Amino acid sequence: xxxxxxxxxxxxxxxxxxxxxxxxxxxxxxxxxxxxxxxxxxxxxxxxxxxxxxxxxxxxxxxxxxxxxxxxxxxxxxxxxxxxxxxxxxxxxxxxxxxxxxxxxxxxxxxxxxxxxxxxxxxxxxxxxxxxxxxxxxxxxxxxxxxxxxxxxxxxxxxxxxxxxxxxxxxxxxxxxxxxxxxxxxxxxxxxxxxxxxxxxxxxxxxx
Amino acid sequence: xxxxxxxxxxxxxxxxxxxxxxxxxxxxxxxxxxxxxxxxxxxxxxxxxxxxxxxxxxxxxxxxxxxxxxxxxxxxxxxxxxxxxxxxxxxxxxxxxxxxxxxxxxxxxxxxxxxxxxxxxxxxxxxxxxxxxxxxxxxxxxxxxxxxxxxxxxxxxxxxxxxxxxxxxxxxxxxxxxxxxxxxxxxxxxxxxxxxxxxxxxxxxxxx
Amino acid sequence: xxxxxxxxxxxxxxxxxxxxxxxxxxxxxxxxxxxxxxxxxxxxxxxxxxxxxxxxxxxxxxxxxxxxxxxxxxxxxxxxxxxxxxxxxxxxxxxxxxxxxxxxxxxxxxxxxxxxxxxxxxxxxxxxxxxxxxxxxxxxxxxxxxxxxxxxxxxxxxxxxxxxxxxxxxxxxxxxxxxxxxxxxxxxxxxxxxxxxxxxxxxxxxxx
Amino acid sequence: xxxxxxxxxxxxxxxxxxxxxxxxxxxxxxxxxxxxxxxxxxxxxxxxxxxxxxxxxxxxxxxxxxxxxxxxxxxxxxxxxxxxxxxxxxxxxxxxxxxxxxxxxxxxxxxxxxxxxxxxxxxxxxxxxxxxxxxxxxxxxxxxxxxxxxxxxxxxxxxxxxxxxxxxxxxxxxxxxxxxxxxxxxxxxxxxxxxxxxxxxxxxxxxx
DNA sequence: CATGAATGAGTTTTCATTCAT
DNA sequence: CATGAATGAAAACTCATTCAT
Numbered sequence: 001x002x003x004x005x006x007x008x009x010x011x012x013x014x015x016x017x018x019x020x021x022x023x024x025x026x027x028x029x030x031x032x033x034x035x036x037x038x039x040x041x042x043x044x045x046x047x048x049x050x051x052x053x054x055x056x057x058x059x060x061x062x063x064x065x066x067x068x069x070x071x072x073x074x075x076x077x078x079x080x081x082x083x084x085x086x087x088x089x090x091x092x093x094x095x096x097x098x099x100x101x102x103x104x105x106x107x108x109x110x111x112x113x114x115x116x117x118x119x120x121x122x123x124x125x126x127x128x129x130x131x132x133x134x135x136x137x138x139x140x141x142x143x144x145x146x147x148x149x150x151x152x153x154x155x156x157x158x159x160x161x162x163x164x165x166x167x168x169x170x171x172x173x174x175x176x177x178x179x180x181x182x183x184x185x186x187x188x189x190x191x192x193x194x195x196x197x198x199x200x201x202x203x204x205x206x207x208x
Numbered sequence: 209x210x211x212x213x214x215x216x217x218x219x220x221x222x223x224x225x226x227x228x229x230x231x232x233x234x235x236x237x238x239x240x241x242x243x244x245x246x247x248x249x250x251x252x253x254x255x256x257x258x259x260x261x262x263x264x265x266x267x268x269x270x271x272x273x274x275x276x277x278x279x280x281x282x283x284x285x286x287x288x289x290x291x292x293x294x295x296x297x298x299x300x301x302x303x304x305x306x307x308x309x310x311x312x313x314x315x316x317x318x319x320x321x322x323x324x325x326x327x328x329x330x331x332x333x334x335x336x337x338x339x340x341x342x343x344x345x346x347x348x349x350x351x352x353x354x355x356x357x358x359x360x361x362x363x364x365x366x367x368x369x370x371x372x373x374x375x376x377x378x379x380x381x382x383x384x385x386x387x388x389x390x391x392x393x394x395x396x397x398x399x400x401x402x403x404x405x406x407x408x409x410x411x412x413x414x415x416x
Numbered sequence: 417x418x419x420x421x422x423x424x425x426x427x428x429x430x431x432x433x434x435x436x437x438x439x440x441x442x443x444x445x446x447x448x449x450x451x452x453x454x455x456x457x458x459x460x461x462x463x464x465x466x467x468x469x470x471x472x473x474x475x476x477x478x479x480x481x482x483x484x485x486x487x488x489x490x491x492x493x494x495x496x497x498x499x500x501x502x503x504x505x506x507x508x509x510x511x512x513x514x515x516x517x518x519x520x521x522x523x524x525x526x527x528x529x530x531x532x533x534x535x536x537x538x539x540x541x542x543x544x545x546x547x548x549x550x551x552x553x554x555x556x557x558x559x560x561x562x563x564x565x566x567x568x569x570x571x572x573x574x575x576x577x578x579x580x581x582x583x584x585x586x587x588x589x590x591x592x593x594x595x596x597x598x599x600x601x602x603x604x605x606x607x608x609x610x611x612x613x614x615x616x617x618x619x620x621x622x623x624x
Numbered sequence: 625x626x627x628x629x630x631x632x633x634x635x636x637x638x639x640x641x642x643x644x645x646x647x648x649x650x651x652x653x654x655x656x657x658x659x660x661x662x663x664x665x666x667x668x669x670x671x672x673x674x675x676x677x678x679x680x681x682x683x684x685x686x687x688x689x690x691x692x693x694x695x696x697x698x699x700x701x702x703x704x705x706x707x708x709x710x711x712x713x714x715x716x717x718x719x720x721x722x723x724x725x726x727x728x729x730x731x732x733x734x735x736x737x738x739x740x741x742x743x744x745x746x747x748x749x750x751x752x753x754x755x756x757x758x759x760x761x762x763x764x765x766x767x768x769x770x771x772x773x774x775x776x777x778x779x780x781x782x783x784x785x786x787x788x789x790x791x792x793x794x795x796x797x798x799x800x801x802x803x804x805x806x807x808x809x810x811x812x813x814x815x816x817x818x819x820x821x822x823x824x825x826x827x828x829x830x831x832x
Numbered sequence: 833c834a835t836g837a838a839t840g841a842g843t844t845t846t847c848a849t850t851c852a853t
Numbered sequence: 854c855a856t857g858a859a860t861g862a863a864a865a866c867t868c869a870t871t872c873a874t
């Protein structure tokens with residue numbers, strides 16, 4: 001028991017420190033961007049020496065990758081919750097009930113900053129791009145299966161359904177950029193229109 | 209020969225050199241990002257010495273700002289063309305005819321790279337953010353007036369029309385992020401669905 | 417079981433661990449040089465933690481010194497074998513019989529790497545230089561006595577004999593550098609000429 | 625004239641600065657070795673900022689390479705002088721006249737330190753090894769042609785002659801290591817024996 | 833005896849910026 | 854208007870060494 005708790009305690013501490021780094025880095029990246037956040041600053045924010053960062057991450061890029069992975073887990077968990085929190089109604093009802101929350105999340109400046117930072121990095125850095133793409137595939141698949149479980153529209157074949165789900169995701173992606181470029185953007189009106197489009201895509205629009 | 213032409217000639221040449229720098233920097237930023245593009249490299253691409261860059265720009269950030277401003281002009285010009293290339297049909301026909309081209313443009317990796325770079329920079333650099341927002345406002349207004357000239361749907365008041373036009377822009381913004389995260393994203397299918405949504409927004413969706 | 421064997425056992429194990437470090441370090445130094453071999457890597461190769469290295473050695477330099485000392489023992493043992501493996505013939509015959517083997521040893525890249533590393537270190541580190549010089553004196557003396565036992569040329573006084581033996585050693589030293597600088601160096605031809613020179617030095621060359 | 629001298633002056637100044645770096649680095653490497661000499665120290669010794677070193681050399685290794693190349697030029701020039709300073713006598717006389725000087729040079733601690741440093745680096749660093757090998761080939765060829773011009777022994781074919789010349793070089797190489805390991809090594813006696821061996825190799829030893 | 837987390841100074845290298853020419 | 858030498862303060866990363874456990 002003692003040995004077990006000791007081992008547990010140690011690995012927990014290590015994991016804790018690692019998470020400290022990730023949280024500090026996330027915060028730094030949000031505020032200053034990847035290239036604006038030096039390891040020195042991150043280490044300071046994480047409460048450890050610069051050299052010790054390299055105990056947990058091979059290099060700065062590995063921190064980026066870990067953050068990207070964490071982001072994936074966060075969204076995956078969101079999806080899992082989405083399925084559990086069913087309050088009745090069809091697929092579209094279930095989806096549109098979440099819209100306001102997702103709109104809020106995707107237009108939160110902190111989230112937007114990190115997301116754009118990740119995207120800009122991915123546009124140039126193949127390693128980060130790979131991670132984001134894998135992450136996106138994972139989430140997309142999860143979303144697709146969730147929709148099938150809840151009840152996909154009969155008129156749409158798999159490929160077409162997947163495409164339309166991607167269009168929904170696309171709108172939420174666009175939201176982040178739009179909010180940045182137009183601070184007066186009306187989020188409630190946007191949520192209403194997005195819901196209209198979701199309904200249109202999954203119920204009204206012709207299959208092809 | 210006379211003083212006027214001399215001055216004109218000099219400032220023209222100066223402006224030309226300035227544009228050289230901007231073009232070189234745009235290309236560098238696309239390929240390597242802001243932080244990956246050193247003044248040395250930009251000056252080399254622009255065909256001048258590093259020191260001379262500072263004759264035209266106060267510092268590196270000023271180049272970024274100038275590029276952000278230039279981007280506005282590019283899109284404004286695109287809109288002007290859009291109006292001229294009218295081949296008949298109503299508003300929706302006119303818009304949907306351009307979709308394929310805009311999809312292509314917004315998913316071009318070079319354009320995407322620069323755009324995301326600018327967006328990420330704007331997310332934390334207020335000066336750049338201001339420029340992008342002013343630019344966006346300008347373009348949004350131009351688009352709005354164009355639509356009104358061509359013939360806006362009678363059922364929509366100004367605010368609602370503007371909102372729906374922004375939703376269209378939002379989709380094109382989202383496209384850039386989506387393409388980055390999913391290299392297999394089907395652009396043709398996306399264009400088709402986008403056109404369906406444009407029609408839905410401007411013709412079918414209830415005014416409120 | 418009794419106190420003595422316990423003590424013995426412990427120190428034996430300690431000595432074993434110490435030797436593990438030396439062997440691991442020797443291998444690392446051969447491959448990467450002193451400065452290219454971190455304590456972390458050495459400790460890994462030795463199968464122990466970095467911190468524990470300092471249980472056996474005061475610091476990194478002490479490892480270098482211990483290796484230099486070990487090198488002496490190796491060569492001394494070689495000399496001892498040389499005397500035992502006598503197959504008849506005079507001094508020159510005995511020596512020239514070993515030439516091919518020594519040539520091979522001294523041109524082995526692994527050996528050469530370590531030897532040059534030690535020599536370069538000795539050139540600026542007095543502690544290492546002392547060790548190498550003491551070691552060399554020891555080996556030189558052993559070699560001298562061996563030759564006297566086997567039968568030194570009558571025409572040469574002690575000083576002259578010693579000088580000529582040093583010339584033989586010098587040639588083997590030079591071999592290491594030559595091989596490094598000329599990868600096509602013909603080792604067989606070199607061995608033949610070296611044997612010619614050994615015979616010349618010990619039989620033909622005038623005493624003064 | 626003005627332009628020419630200006631250009632000349634400028635390029636001269638650049639070359640001068642470059643040589644300053646090389647001299648400073650050579651001195652540092654001698655005293656502290658490659659890995660013991662930081663760019664900061666070298667730049668200090670060269671009287672310029674650390675960053676400016678990189679105006680003249682791509683990286684630290686490039687300095688090593690330039691030093692190795694310089695060493696080659698030095699020896700090549702030595703060979704050229706050797707041929708011009710002919711005072712009569714045959715090949716062996718010409719060579720043996722230089723022995724004392726070469727012995728002195730090769731046992732000079734400063735020279736020895738740098739040479740061993742280069743050799744140790746070459747043993748691990750392929751780029752440096754290449755340079756040393758090319759340099760050695762160049763010098764070897766020059767030496768060979770010089771000997772042929774002066775008059776090579778008729779009994780030796782080209783391959784055998786080359787081999788024997790390499791043996792002479794080998795002895796001088798060995799001298800450097802021997803001097804390091806034996807501070808009491810008798811240089812005059814060594815020079816005498818080396819000359820005996822040179823005569824033996826080029827006049828007495830049987831061709832095969 | 834043994835671990836490995838932790839440090840912090842040190843390494844090479846880059847780069848925006850300045851300035852004499 | 855134009856150059857490019859020069860700076861010096863970063864940056865990312867490494868590593869010998871210490872020490873609590």
